[in-house]
Amino acid sequence: MTKKLRIGVIFGGRSSEHEVSLTSAACVLEAIDKTKYEVVPIGITKAGQWLTGKNVLKLLSQQTDEPDKIGATAGALISLLPEPKEGDLVRVDTREGLTENLGGGAGLDIVFPVLHGTYGEDGAMQGLLELADVPYVGAGITGSAVAMDKAMAKAVFQAEGLPQLPYAVVLRSEWERDPVSVEQTVAELGYPCFVKPASLGSSVGISKVKKLDDLHKALQEAARYDRKFVLEKDAGNAREVECSVLGNDEPTASTVGEVVPSREFYDYMAKYHDQSSELIIPARISSKTMSKIQDLAIRAFKALDMAGMGRVDFFVDKETEEIYINEINSIPGFTPISMYPKLWEASGLSYPELIDRLIQLALARHEDKGRNLTSFVPQEHK
Numbered sequence: 592m593t594k595k596l597r598i599g600v601i602f603g604g605r606s607s608e609h610e611v612s613l614t615s616a617a618c619v620l621e622a623i624d625k626t627k628y629e630v631v632p633i634g635i636t637k638a639g640q641w642l643t644g645k646n647v648l649k650l651l652s653q654q655t656d657e658p659d660k661i662g663a664t665a666g667a668l669i670s671l672l673p674e675p676k677e678g679d680l681v682r683v684d685t686r687e688g689l690t691e692n693l694g695g696g697a698g699l700d701i702v703f704p705v706l707h708g709t710y711g712e713d714g715a716m717q718g719l720l721e722l723a724d725v726p727y728v729g730a731g732i733t734g735s736a737v738a739m740d741k742a743m744a745k746a747v748f749q750a751e752g753l754p755q756l757p758y759a760v761v762l763r764s765e766w767e768r769d770p771v772s773v774e775q776t777v778a779e780l781g782y783p784c785f786v787k788p789a790s791l792g793s794s795v796g797i798s799k800v801k802k803l804d805d806l807h808k809a810l811q812e813a814a815r816y817d818r819k820f821v822l823e824k825d826a827g828n829a830r831e832v833e834c835s836v837l838g839n840d841e842p843t844a845s846t847v848g849e850v851v852p853s854r855e856f857y858d859y860m861a862k863y864h865d866q867s868s869e870l871i872i873p874a875r876i877s878s879k880t881m882s883k884i885q886d887l888a889i890r891a892f893k894a895l896d897m898a899g900m901g902r903v904d905f906f907v908d909k910e911t912e913e914i915y916i917n918e919i920n921s922i923p924g925f926t927p928i929s930m931y932p933k934l935w936e937a938s939g940l941s942y943p944e945l946i947d948r949l950i951q952l953a954l955a956r957h958e959d960k961g962r963n964l965t966s967f968v969p970q971e972h973k
């Protein structure tokens with residue numbers, strides 16, 4: 592019998608989307624084919640400590656208010672060293688200055704970062720995994736970092752000629768120094784407009800602003816989370832639709848689904864706490880618009896140098912079916928009721944098959960990268 596691949600599933604983390612990650616991870620852990628893979632759950636506390644053990648997910652779910660205490664009580668503090676050592680995890684006990692290899696050199700063959708937001712989805716974790724030379728699911732450093740930063744992603748969308756709503760990028764320091772010029776920028780975009788922290792997800796820190804009086808409150812809220820904001824014109828009478836992309840250099844697009852938020856827009860409460868937001872698959876759009884969106888989704892995925900997976904979100908005008916790209920998520924939600932796996936299910940790929948496919952794509956990408964030399968070797972000329 593061939594050896595099972597050891598897959599580290601990493602969740603939690605120092606992110607405002609910590610809780611969302613725990614929900615996604617519970618489903619991924621459940622669905623991974625245990626006859627093919629040996630699963631190593633790795634939880635990162637809100638304080639940034641890495642823990643492993645059977646009960647890590649439960650521990651993190653119960654005690655998220657006391658991040659430091661979790662590490663102290665859980666015992667199994669671990670680290671992944673930033674050197675290519677076959678994904679070895681080491682047990683680190685800083686009190687005793689002890690570093691011990693965990694599991695007799697049985698390192699991780701692959702990692703599935705089920706992390707959302709900062710330090711997980713933004714290239715930071717991907718950087719560590721690159722240094723450790725461990726294959727991992729999803730986009731690499733560049734794709735992750737650009738997808739996470741709405742301002743950078745928009746610049747790339749623009750360069751690729753993808754249609755998007757008028758927007759502006761403002762730094763927190765610029766707003767603090769010269770609030771009037773930000774007011775002018777928003778006046779040019781027109782009200783209502785959306786104020787977003789550039790590098791967050793799950794709608795954290797986002798406001799819809801209907802009039803000048805409300806603008807500074809919205810900017811204050813965004814300023815709690817980020818040093819850079821994206822201001823964007825309201826899509827108006829539009830549907831929110833999403834398309835899942837899967838693959839590496841030759842990605843494919845799923846059918847398109849529609850989100851009908853239970854609140855004025857798809858804010859944090861509508862996403863995770865309000866049961867009445869609706870997902871409609873397929874979206875209520877013409878087949879012509881659907882194939883346009885699939886094409887745009889693949890173009891966006893390639894333009895951002897994504898890999899493995901990506902969910903690309905759009906607005907579609909209800910009257911004209913004009914399409915605007917909104918954003919791309921490199922680690923989309925992964926609960927069975929999340930749009931990313933649901934769209935694949937509707938396109939004929941079950942949740943466990945999808946996980947398996949993502950693992951295979953990660954291995955293929957790592958192998959492809961392994962072809963690159965890391966030192967200069969002159970070509971021999973015949």
Ligand SMILES: Nc1ncnc2c1ncn2[C@@H]1O[C@H](COP(=O)(O)OP(=O)(O)O)[C@@H](O)[C@H]1O
Pocket residue numbers: 756785787791792793794795797823824825826827831852856857858904917918
């Ligand atoms: N320009 C816009 N017009 C209309 N609704 C918007 C606009 N931008 C954002 N929204 C609403 O806010 C939600 C969150 O914004 P989004 O840019 O997707 O950020 P996040 O990365 O947090 O999901 C969207 O799902 C949508 O409901």
Ligand SMILES: [Mg+2]
Pocket residue numbers: 793794904918
């Ligand atoms: Mg979104």
